[in-house]
Amino acid sequence: MGLFGKRSKYNQFVAGNNKENPKTLPKDLDFTAKEQYKLIRANLDFTLPEDEKCPVIGITSAIRGEGKSTVSVNLSYVFAEKGSKVLLIDGDLRLPSIARKVNIDSSPGIADLLRGKGAQISEFQSHLLNNWFILPSGDIPPNPSELLGSGRMENILNRFREVFDYIIIDLPPVNLVSDAISISSLISGMIVVIREDYTEKKELEHCFRQLKLSNVNILGCVMNGTKAGNGSYGKYKKYQYYGHS
Ligand SMILES: Nc1ncnc2c1ncn2[C@@H]1O[C@H](COP(=O)(O)OP(=O)(O)OP(=O)(O)O)[C@@H](O)[C@H]1O
Ligand SMILES: [Mg+2]
Known part of the structure; x- marks a missing residue:
C-alpha cells in the first residue's frame, strides 16, 4: 500500500498553502494518494483488535526524515473523513512538525497537558473536519522520553x-x-514508515531489532516515496504494507 503521488500534490497537502485562510489544509488530497491512504486505513482496521x-x-x-509526520497527518485525515472521531497527537517532542504542517499554533499541546495544564478538547478541533482533532507538541520539554512513557501519559490517553x-x-x-x-506499552501498536532509496538496510534492521526486543506490537510498515516512474498512477500498486512477521 502506498502513499503519495506527485511531489507537488503531496506538498500542497502538507503545506496547507491556502493563503486566504492559512489555518486550513487544502480540502482534498490528490485522488490517488487518498485512495492509497484509504487502503492503509482498511488494512489497519483489519489488523487492529476488533474489540x-x-x-x-x-x-x-x-x-529522521522518512515521512512519519506526513503519514500521521494524512492517515488521521482519512480516518476522520470516513466519519470517525480522530485525534492526531504530535509525540515528537524533540523535533515537532505537525503544527507547521497543518498551519496551527504549536501550543498549547501534549507537553503542556503532561505538565498538568488543563485544556478543553474543543480547543484542538481542526478547521477542516469537525471530527478531526489535532494536539500539537506544546512547549518542548527537557525529558520527552520520560514524559511519553509516564503514568500521566497513560491517564491522558485513557481519557x-x-x-x-x-x-x-x-x-x-x-x-x-x-x-x-517508551510509549509503546501504552499504545495498541506501531506503524513503521520506510522511505524508499533513503533508509539503509542496516538502519531498518536495527530499528526492527529494537522494536522486537521491546515487544512492540508492529502493525505494519508504510512505504513512502516509492518512485512514480513514468508518472502513471499504476505504480502506486508497488506500495506495500507488511504484516508483523
Ligand atoms: N513521499 C514524499 N514525497 C516527497 N517529499 C516527501 C515525501 N514524504 C515526505 N516528504 C518530505 O520529506 C520531509 C520529511 O517528511 P516528514 O516531516 O513527514 O518526515 P519525518 O519522518 O516526520 O521527519 P522527522 O524525522 O524529521 O520528524 C518533508 O520535507 C516532507 O515534505
Ligand atoms: Mg516528523
Whole structure:
C-alpha cells in the first residue's frame, strides 16, 4: 500500500498553502494518494483488535526524515473523513512538525497537558473536519522520553480513549532516541514508515531489532516515496504494507 503521488500534490497537502485562510489544509488530497491512504486505513482496521474501542496507533521509523509526520497527518485525515472521531497527537517532542504542517499554533499541546495544564478538547478541533482533532507538541520539554512513557501519559490517553474512535501519535525515530519505545506499552501498536532509496538496510534492521526486543506490537510498515516512474498512477500498486512477521 502506498502513499503519495506527485511531489507537488503531496506538498500542497502538507503545506496547507491556502493563503486566504492559512489555518486550513487544502480540502482534498490528490485522488490517488487518498485512495492509497484509504487502503492503509482498511488494512489497519483489519489488523487492529476488533474489540478495542479506540485504537492508539504510533507512527515511527528508523531515522529522521522518512515521512512519519506526513503519514500521521494524512492517515488521521482519512480516518476522520470516513466519519470517525480522530485525534492526531504530535509525540515528537524533540523535533515537532505537525503544527507547521497543518498551519496551527504549536501550543498549547501534549507537553503542556503532561505538565498538568488543563485544556478543553474543543480547543484542538481542526478547521477542516469537525471530527478531526489535532494536539500539537506544546512547549518542548527537557525529558520527552520520560514524559511519553509516564503514568500521566497513560491517564491522558485513557481519557482520550473515552472520547475518540482513533488516536494517531507521530513519534521520533527509533534509532535515535528511546521515545517511541517508551510509549509503546501504552499504545495498541506501531506503524513503521520506510522511505524508499533513503533508509539503509542496516538502519531498518536495527530499528526492527529494537522494536522486537521491546515487544512492540508492529502493525505494519508504510512505504513512502516509492518512485512514480513514468508518472502513471499504476505504480502506486508497488506500495506495500507488511504484516508483523
Ligand atoms: N513521499 C514524499 N514525497 C516527497 N517529499 C516527501 C515525501 N514524504 C515526505 N516528504 C518530505 O520529506 C520531509 C520529511 O517528511 P516528514 O516531516 O513527514 O518526515 P519525518 O519522518 O516526520 O521527519 P522527522 O524525522 O524529521 O520528524 C518533508 O520535507 C516532507 O515534505
Ligand atoms: Mg516528523
